[in-house]
Amino acid sequence: MSRTDYPVYLQLRDRLWDWIETEELSSQQRLPSERELSERFHTTRVTIRQALSQLEAEGLIFRSNRRGWYITPERLRYDPSRDVGFNRYVTEQGFHPRTETLFKQLTEVPPWLSEISGLEVGTPIYHVFRRRYVDERGLLVEHNYINPAHCPGLLSESTDMSIWQMLREKYDLRPEHRDIEIYPLALKGLEAESLNVNQGAAGLYIQRLSFDQRGDFLELDREYWLHDALKIAVRIGDRH
Amino acid sequence: MSRTDYPVYLQLRDRLWDWIETEELSSQQRLPSERELSERFHTTRVTIRQALSQLEAEGLIFRSNRRGWYITPERLRYDPSRDVGFNRYVTEQGFHPRTETLFKQLTEVPPWLSEISGLEVGTPIYHVFRRRYVDERGLLVEHNYINPAHCPGLLSESTDMSIWQMLREKYDLRPEHRDIEIYPLALKGLEAESLNVNQGAAGLYIQRLSFDQRGDFLELDREYWLHDALKIAVRIGDRH
DNA sequence: CGCATAATCTGGTATATACCAGATTGGAGA
């Protein structure tokens, strides 16, 4: 018999968890449909959905638009303090990266960017919007705002590789210091659509604001990650 | 007329957002009950709850057990790379901190801790479990595992203040380097209960593993934060 | 065989309704 003080949807969560374990479903594998699961576990679709949402919040499964529920791959380890490009550290961990440039343009510094960068409103600025995949699952979208004063002609280059690598090799630019902000948020609007998730899906926001040796603004990076896609790992104070 | 391709619950989200703005509801203030809101906006409680959950995910409002919905206070800024105690940086930002020690004990190193700390399984270890408040809202719970070899008698001290301050002042201990891990997760079990949130509520996990100059394990800190409670802000590479 | 289109399957949204359990409130009694 089941504990009466334990809601059905949490019991279902446990049974689904066990079921997934015993079936040894692997990364990116699809679950049966909600209707089928609700029959198999003798409950309604509404309640099954509560249980599935619970497992989604825990990061065990994820939903893909209207196609079904899938097993979540392992989290990607990520160190935002390093200068290593996306492609390299994804490959290092045995996954397959891919980057899509959704748009790139030369535009003008808006007020909010002026405030944190020190550039004047209306100054020219590069804006690149990209989507990044790991093993064909879109994990994040990324806005890059780059100071064209230091790297004229950047936009005519391919932006499907590491921007930082390009800045370093072609323009000899590297950041002297940077301000990093990280916090959980809900994915909305353009970011939710680009990642093919529902409005309000859980995400993680990472912002990097980079300056060069003279204190000039180099680049702003705003990343919107799926909540279950990454694990930030940083080592601090090791000077060997 | 409303756009037909825009779900009712998202329209409600927008109207609730506007309503909260115009009413100028302030931090920690209570919303009307779900039943009242569903009448006022001519819909059912189920749909209103979807809209409220959306705003909750976005961090505008939060729920308190079975008491109602409240306006979320501003995020606390937090730098896990600094040695500053909780009380100090909360106060610096104009809030009122409070810490509760839920238990403290001398126990033995379990296998998982042995693996990351280098200590042998079964070695004595201090374990402190605390809950931290800002303006009387519980924002996080925290497990501290401290190596008693370096600070005998620590548990007889009060643990409602900064453990790091105590380690520094009484035992002259400070970390040489540390490994930090951060990722979103669902709050479950003890952590969810202690923070008075539902099983599976969105949270942020922060782990700090600290070693001294000789590379000996000093302390492990595992923090479970509410998803809407903090903004991590770190400056890297500024050596002035 | 290739391609457009129709049927079907999927999760997403919405309404109506009911009962439960914890939290709060109000009132009766000491």
Add this chain to the structure above:
DNA sequence: TCTCCAATCTGGTATATACCAGATTATGCG
């Protein structure tokens, strides 16, 4: 005035049902 307990209010859980829209699959025509 204080304490306790019952009434009431809150969000939490659960079932049944329906229709929608995007994604996938099957079909049948050229």
